[in-house]
Amino acid sequence: MSNSLLLRKAMQALDLSGVALARRISTYRDDGRVTAPETVSRWLSGTNAVEPSVLAWLEELLRTKALASPRPIIQWPKKRSIVIGVTSSKGGVGTSTVALNLAVVAQLDFKMKTYHLIPEADSSGQYIKEIRRRIGLDTYLVTFQELLDNKPDDNEIHIIDIHSGAAKDALAGKSSTFLEIFEPDILLIPADFGSRMEIPTVNYFANMENLKGRVRLLHRPRSMNMGFHKTCAKEGLDPASEIFCSTFIPQTKSSQLHIPTEMFGSWRSLEQQMYHQDLLEYLITELGGEVLQSHDTVNQIKAMTLLELLDYLQK
Template sequence: MTNANLLKHAMQFLDLTGVGLAEQVSALRDDGKRTAPETISRWVNGTNPVDPFLMGWMTERVRAKLFNSVQPMVELPKDALIIGVVNPKGGTGVTSLCVNLAATAKSLHMKATYLHAEYEDARRRPGLVSMMLKPLRIECPDLSPEKILRYQPAPGEIVFVDVSNHLASNSFIYPTPSDADDRMKPDPKGFLDQFRPDFYLIPANLESYVDAAGTKRFIDGNALHAPKWIVHRPRSMSMKFASVAAKAGLDVESEMVCPYFIPQAVSTSTPIPRDMLSEWQNEDQYNHHYHLLEELLQKLGGRIMESYSLQQEIGTLSLAGLLELAEKTAAPRRRSA
């Protein structure tokens, strides 16, 4: 990129017109002369070479603005992501995990969407969830399972799909007492056999043999057509969960089990902020879900760049690099506005 183009883009980033820049440059001069707006125009158009002093000064202006506005930046592995959260057994924390991850994504200035996959006559809970998420500007469209299957996320959007245990259970054909094979089989007409998210999260309390065995049977049903993680959500800090899971046929050190577990909160109240200006009501829960989202994005090929890392990078970049970073950091905020 030429200096003329760099100057033009820097002026746009700093909200400077030619007249405004001419006034500021004139104020910097120690010879008492003024820089005319026509001089700025000739620089921007490439008619005259840009003053090297001006390029250095503009570089530091852009750097200072980035320092003052730096926020965590999320790089998605693709244009958009759909994350399915599911377990056919009730009480495993599917909705809690979904809601908390959506709120975590929003805290990182992402365009976050919550979808509840449930039968038409049973879609009552989305109203309660919407009351919690809409003050955070998280989209909660009330869509039928058929419309969720066809949902196309916008660029930069991360979608969390809360699959109800009824819809998940009815995605299988169950063996009859006379069947020699007692495994569940996916129903080709079921929701899960048609759903194609980018990743599945399966919350379960692996300290419970019932949860662990049910989760193993669910996975063995082969209805999940995406990479998956079992997310351990313990009620206590017992270290016996690995042996309990092993009895159910699950290896907690396998790639199928998330390396982060999320302890269930003692309080039954929601840990997420009440609105865009509020803090999380349970900082520990925020940290747990932040690390889960961070690990998930890394597994898929994306990343969360922390504010500290961004500040270090900003301090070493050229004007071209600064303007490129400014575009990357501004785009997610524009999409989530």
């Protein structure tokens, strides 16, 4: 990228006009000279070379801006994209809530390019429009075939809310069901593993040949009863195995979604926000990626080049 284009992008990121930049440079110069707006125009057009000291100064301004509100930095898996399916054969376990909350965390908190997809769902179009209007999430109703044909671009995460009908088809032994053909990076199955009623069907998914290694079980208890380990053991499941998510998400009394009421609003439940942040970080790590938080993010920002800072701030 040319220095003139770098200058233009840095000015846009800092909301500086040519006149404003010229004035600020003149203020900070220690040689008493004045930088005219025309000089900035010639830098932007490429007529004159941009002074290296100006780019270095803008780089530090961008670094200060980035450090003022550091956000997680995503180191993508080798595959460079992520597809997470969420499903269950039983209604009321929070499949849609988990899928939507994960999508909102990915987009709003982790600043990932996110698509929230619902294949052949019976949700109303108004529900989809409301989500898009309030939080700007890219949510789409798609057919199963569209989903099978779908290939995410690099640095995209697709969160797919697979309704219980698709899971029931697989359990009924129908041939060539969607879940037998579908190949997500991870298939997340929420359930209350303190309930013996929910475990047998989960076991079926865990042993589907094409999903082996992809299934992750999410404990979503209705009450905080640590006896679920014994219940799982009786049904042949080991909560300490890699198939279980290392985090869990307790259900709340309210049936409302925990997403923000608007794009820049606060979450309805900060506790649920934290749970879903932890869950998404775990899933990314399971796929070979990494989420750099707090001091790790700060250290990354301190070492960024001008181009890397621009890329970071534009997400």
